[in-house]
Amino acid sequence: MSRHLISIDDLDRAGIERILDLARSFAEVSGREIKKVPALKGRTIVNLFYEASTRTSSSFELAAKRLSADVVNIRSAGSSVDKGESLKDTVRTLSAYDPAAIVIRSPWAGAAQQITGWTDAAVVNAGDGKHEHPTQALLDVFTLTQALGGLEGLRIWIVGDVLHSRVARSNILAFQRMGATVTVCGPPTLIPRGIESLGCAAQDTLANLGEADVVYVLRLQQERMQEAYVPTLREYAQRYQVNRARLREGQIVMHPGPVNRGVELSGEVIDSDAALIDAQVKSGVAVRMAVLYELLVGAPVLQVVA
Numbered sequence: 001m002s003r004h005l006i007s008i009d010d011l012d013r014a015g016i017e018r019i020l021d022l023a024r025s026f027a028e029v030s031g032r033e034i035k036k037v038p039a040l041k042g043r044t045i046v047n048l049f050y051e052a053s054t055r056t057s058s059s060f061e062l063a064a065k066r067l068s069a070d071v072v073n074i075r076s077a078g079s080s081v082d083k084g085e086s087l088k089d090t091v092r093t094l095s096a097y098d099p100a101a102i103v104i105r106s107p108w109a110g111a112a113q114q115i116t117g118w119t120d121a122a123v124v125n126a127g128d129g130k131h132e133h134p135t136q137a138l139l140d141v142f143t144l145t146q147a148l149g150g151l152e153g154l155r156i157w158i159v160g161d162v163l164h165s166r167v168a169r170s171n172i173l174a175f176q177r178m179g180a181t182v183t184v185c186g187p188p189t190l191i192p193r194g195i196e197s198l199g200c201a202a203q204d205t206l207a208n209l210g211e212a213d214v215v216y217v218l219r220l221q222q223e224r225m226q227e228a229y230v231p232t233l234r235e236y237a238q239r240y241q242v243n244r245a246r247l248r249e250g251q252i253v254m255h256p257g258p259v260n261r262g263v264e265l266s267g268e269v270i271d272s273d274a275a276l277i278d279a280q281v282k283s284g285v286a287v288r289m290a291v292l293y294e295l296l297v298g299a300p301v302l303q304v305v306a
């Protein structure tokens with residue numbers, strides 16, 4: 001892995017497998033009564049969140065704390081960002097604390113990459129606009145590996161608002177790298193043109209959903225829609241909602257959260273045993289511990305040649 005985690009493309013299959021192995025041992029730590037190891041004792045991690053987040057921010061915070069790091073959490077609301085401070089000045093200010101890592105979520109595609117030029121810290125992308133969300137993809141791969149043993153040969157359908165989804169981009173790359181085949185499905189207005197260039201297939205109806213082993217449902221991201229991409233939520237649900245009638249026995253259902261209950265996913269499926277949604281959230285802590293560990297401790301030590 002490079003010094004930063006910006007995109008799934010920073011990782012080859014061996015790198016993903018290394019993180020899965022680490023995550024397995026950190027999941028064991030998370031199962032203990034005392035959920036802490038001293039790996040990052042005395043080091044500082046800054047979580048910088050410019051967008052709403054529940055799962056990603058809480059699990060990065062817990063991950064850093066369970067590795068014994070000192071953690072600073074900054075939310076744009078209530079910080080000097082509200083007073084007009086630029087991203088560059090904010091990053092330089094926080095870098096004065098000499099953090100080992102900055103975890104950043106931002107509405108701007110490319111923000112995580114950009115701040116690598118303004119800080120000596122390792123940068124972890126916790127979601128940059130519509131671009132990528134690599135730790136979500138890693139926790140989804142981890143969750144599937146825990147449930148099914150691996151992804152080789154799995155058929156995974158990603159259903160919904162692919163256009164606005166950084167999760168879709170990262171997951172298409174990660175699922176395929178681990179040996180799965182991926183089909184994206186949604187209304188043509190919400191499927192980016194040329195998505196097949198990532199190696200996946202595209203469908204505009206759920207007619208063949210039965211072929212999927214795993215149905216990965218995405219939230220309709222209404223906050224990123226300046227114009228109407230779907231006629232009404234009811235019509236969207238009629239055509240694309242994943243519900244019990246559309247699933248067959250044995251299919252696994254995933255969703256990164258937050259769910260619009262009753263829109264892209266029916267309540268009965270969310271609450272059923274087919275859904276791995278809670279397992280995904282739980283995996284988030286172990287996988288983010290693994291990513292922080294890999295970046296800050298696992299990196300090969302530079303050999304100084306005299």
Ligand code: NCD
Nearest residue numbers: 055056127133219256257258
């Ligand atoms: C996703 C995100 O923010 O990209 N949520 C998450 O991180 N669990 C997906 C979403 O907002 O729909």
